Amino acid sequence: MTEINDTPHDEIIREDVLDDDNRLTDEFVRSVSDAVSDNDTTLAQELVNPLHNADIADLFELVDSDERAPLAAALGDLVSADVLAEMNEHVREDLMDALDASQIADLTEQLDTDDAVAIIEDLEKGEQQAVLAELDAEDRAAIESALTYDEETAGRIMQREFVAVPEHMMVGDLIDYLRKNDDLTTEFWEIYVVDPAFRPIGTCQLSWILRTPRDIAIADVMKREQSLIPVNMDQEEVALRFQKYNLISAAVINDDGRLIGMITVDDILHIVEDEASEDVLLLSGAGDGDINEPIRNSYIARVRWLIANLATALVASFVIAIFGAAIEQMVALAVLMPIVASIGGNAGTQTMAVSVRALAMNELTRSNTRRIIGREFRIALLNGATIAVLVGLGTGLVFANPMLGGVIAVAMLINIVIAGFAGIFVPVMLDRLDQDPALASSVFVTMITDTMGFLAFLGLAVGSGMVSL
Structure with missing residues (x-):
């Protein structure tokens, strides 16, 4: 059995192992990979032995997926239960596939219940039952009890060991x-x-x-x-x-x-x-956002939101199509339309980010929703007025058309105010419906700001008599 060094790792790690940001260096990772490739398990263990459990877990995340199983075999007992607990869940799944039920059971028995549950809950149902069957009665009962609670609840993350x-x-x-x-x-x-x-x-x-x-x-x-x-x-x-x-x-x-x-x-x-x-x-809409997540899972998670975005973009395109004749009469409208949509989208994203954070931190509640909406409305008015003046003056000078400058200024003010309202209204409504306020907020807010921005700008251009439908 490999003897694991208990000396505090900060005192024995060489400078060529960790960089200034406390990350494993490229040179060190390559040296361990080379040792494993050369079947030099003694060297691999000597290199890795001084590392903290979290650093060993990082090592597995940094090597290629096809190198992880050979690395685990070379390191032997250095891949302890504590290392698995620190490991990225997708990387851990790769290693679990190479272990049998008794080996997984031996590792989980060394952990606190909450860490053991985190490992076992990621296994397939059949694998879960096989591992649980290998545990002693007390550990099995504790883990089975934890698995009866919903994910992401106190029952799943609590420790059963206390005084x-x-x-x-x-x-x-x-x-x-x-x-x-x-x-x-x-x-x-x-x-x-x-x-x-x-x-x-x-x-x-x-x-x-x-x-x-x-x-x-x-x-x-x-x-x-x-x-x-x-x-x-x-x-x-x-x-x-x-x-x-x-x-x-x-x-x-x-x-x-x-x-x-x-x-x-x-x-x-x-x-x-x-x-x-x-x-x-x-x-x-990036799914788990984990760089170790399987490509298929990332694809499925991301493409559905892109399809949703495509559907909402069609709404904005429909508005543009209505004013197609007006755009043909004045090319400047087509040039300026993306500015209106872009600024409105950014304004909505700012308010949405603040709202989602406030809801997550319990700072935005039913008792203060009206006050917060009023606050964001005033901020949107100030932002809208400032941007409207800048873009209006710039457009009037560049195109030598003061009326066009006035139209885009008013449209910008309207869109930024609407964006500010949408940025807080959409997350709050999702929260009231017991949905995660971050879920799909960006899709709806983008649709609102794009659609209303185009509608305000092109509608004002037609209403002012600059162009006709």
């Missing part, structure tokens, strides 16, 4: 209990105090316990106010609660109020990153 004690226990007895009980989890920041029905009634931080005399009762030093997380709460709401109350860990309770798990801040960091990335990717 809970009755309130009548003395501090000294608690310290002795923690020292003597080898079955307790090794990573925790708080101890939960429960009543006889196992309902949490308070928490004690480890720092309080260590600084309190042994003859003091836990009930006298515990904090009774605590943030309890319902097991079915969405993970995004959990993250917001951690942020709002500056939590390090929090108890998870079932429908009966009984303590069934805990969530720690390190789990929340991953959630915050995932949710932020998800919103950005939903706005763009």
Whole structure:
């Protein structure tokens, strides 16, 4: 068995391994790949042994997909359960395909329940059952229980390993209990105090316990106010609660109020990153946006939104077709139309991004929606007036046509105001319908700004008498 070096990796990593941004260098990745290609497993292990688990996971993501299985075989026990937990899910799936059920079970048994669930939930149904059959009864029951909860809920991400004690226990007895009980989890920041029905009634931080005399009762030093997380709460709401109350860990309770798990801040960091990335990717229609995602999955995720965009673009094209005769009479209209649509689209995207973020952070609620709409309307008016003056003067000078400058100025003002309204209205309406506000917002906002921009500009040009239909 390969001996894994426990020395802090920052003290032993050579400068040619990590660059200034703490990323594995190209030279190091090539040297490991070459060692694997030459079947020099000893050299490969010597190179990788000093790395942190997260860096080893990064190494697998940086090599080509067909190199990952040979790399795992060469590294042997260096590919630990903790490395798999740190690994990109698509890369991990590649490795899982090369392992049998007993090997996956051995790895997952070394992890906390939440990390084990993250690995097993990505397996096919048949593979899941095969792996679960290889686990011992206690681990199997914990993971099967976690899989009964919906994805992206507190029940899926919580740890089942925690420390809970009755309130009548003395501090000294608690310290002795923690020292003597080898079955307790090794990573925790708080101890939960429960009543006889196992309902949490308070928490004690480890720092309080260590600084309190042994003859003091836990009930006298515990904090009774605590943030309890319902097991079915969405993970995004959990993250917001951690942020709002500056939590390090929090108890998870079932429908009966009984303590069934805990969530720690390190789990929340991953959630915050995932949710932020998800919103950005939903706005763009780029699917998972993962560079390790299979090409077929990326294609399916992206092409459907492009088709949706094509459909909405036809609406704008229909408006242009109505004014086709007017455009033929004045070529300048065709030249200026993209400016109106582009500026309106950017204005709508700005407001939409702010709105989606505010909804995600619970800053935009039913109680302040009207005020926020008013705020964005005033901002749109100011932006629209500024851009209208600039584009109006520029158009009037370039084309020597003050009326054309006035038409595009008014059209620009109208479109930017409409864009500002659409940028907040569409996400809010999707949120009211219990849909992700980032979902399809950009498609609808783009359709509105393009259509209304063309309609305002060409309609004003006809209405002013510059051209006729």
